[in-house]
Amino acid sequence: MKNTLLSCLFTVCVALFTFSVDGFAAQENLADYHTGMNGCESCHANGEPSVDGGYEFEQCQSCHGSLAGMSDNHKPHDSMLLCVDCHAVHEVNVAEQPTCEACHDDGRVAK
Ligand code: HEC
Ligand code: HEC
Ligand code: HEC
Ligand code: HEC
Numbered sequence: 001m002k003n004t005l006l007s008c009l010f011t012v013c014v015a016l017f018t019f020s021v022d023g024f025a026a027q028e029n030l031a032d033y034h035t036g037m038n039g040c041e042s043c044h045a046n047g048e049p050s051v052d053g054g055y056e057f058e059q060c061q062s063c064h065g066s067l068a069g070m071s072d073n074h075k076p077h078d079s080m081l082l083c084v085d086c087h088a089v090h091e092v093n094v095a096e097q098p099t100c101e102a103c104h105d106d107g108r109v110a111k
Contacts, residue, residue, distance in 0.1 A: 030089040030096075043089075057082045073110050 031043070040047035043059045050056060060083040064070070067078040077085075086098035100108045 027093055029091065029093050030087060033094045034089070053082055053084060056084065060084075071111070 034042045043056045044050070045055050064083075067074045067081070067083075092098075097110060100110060
């Protein structure tokens with residue numbers, strides 16, 4: 001009886017632990033998520049941000065392709081915006097979708 005109880009508690013603990021690990025991953029910001037790939041150098045030369053964001057923009061495109069080749073939310077902004085204008089990588093979490101209202105005030109939404 002005692003053993004059954006203990007192993008039940010153990011199972012619950014494992015489940016809670018697994019859940020909190022998953023929960024944590026979902027709360028990870030986009031920069032930390034990418035840092036797991038090749039460190040800060042995934043995006044920054046020598047781990048230091050560039051002055052104009054141009055180097056970082058090139059890194060995004062080297063893995064994801066250019067705005068022109070992405071979804072309809074991306075295409076109209078080709079050669080108008082940097083990725084970080086919408087994906088503020090150090091501020092937003094993985095799976096958070098950018099909105100349009102920061103720049104367009106006509107109520108349009110992501111397609
Ligand atoms: C997914 C790419 C990416 C990764 C990985 C990344 N950064 Fe950044 N980081 C950026 C971009 C893009 C900016 C420019 C932000 C802006 O213009 O608002 C930036 C800005 C910064 C800034 C300027 C201050 C700020 O927050 O705007 C610092 C400092 C910085 N990063 C440090 C780091 C460090 C240290 C790491 C590793 C732990 C790291 N970054 C990982 C993309 C990245
Ligand atoms: C005008 C704002 C905007 C800009 C600029 C932008 N994005 Fe996005 N991005 C979005 C929105 C909205 C979504 C969610 C809906 C969708 O997938 O179209 C998204 C989703 C994504 C996704 C996840 C979905 C997928 O297709 O895998 C990736 C990856 C992504 N963007 C990368 C980028 C990169 C890389 C750049 C720069 C080359 C960029 N984005 C520039 C708004 C933007
Ligand atoms: C070293 C390659 C690499 C670089 C550089 C890179 N990414 Fe990614 N990124 C990935 C991979 C791999 C994924 C996971 C698969 C996917 O969602 O496309 C990802 C995922 C994403 C996602 C979707 C996350 C989610 O919510 O599921 C966004 C948005 C994104 N990246 C934006 C950017 C932006 C903005 C930059 C530049 C500041 C950038 N990436 C630089 C490889 C990269
Ligand atoms: C960081 C600012 C910014 C964000 C956020 C943004 N846009 Fe834009 N968008 C622009 C700029 C700049 C242009 C080019 C100038 C213009 O035509 O107004 C543009 C142009 C467009 C155009 C073509 C011209 C027009 O007005 O129809 C479409 C379509 C568009 N954006 C859709 C979206 C959608 C959908 C979203 C949300 C997913 C979004 N934008 C988010 C800045 C932004």
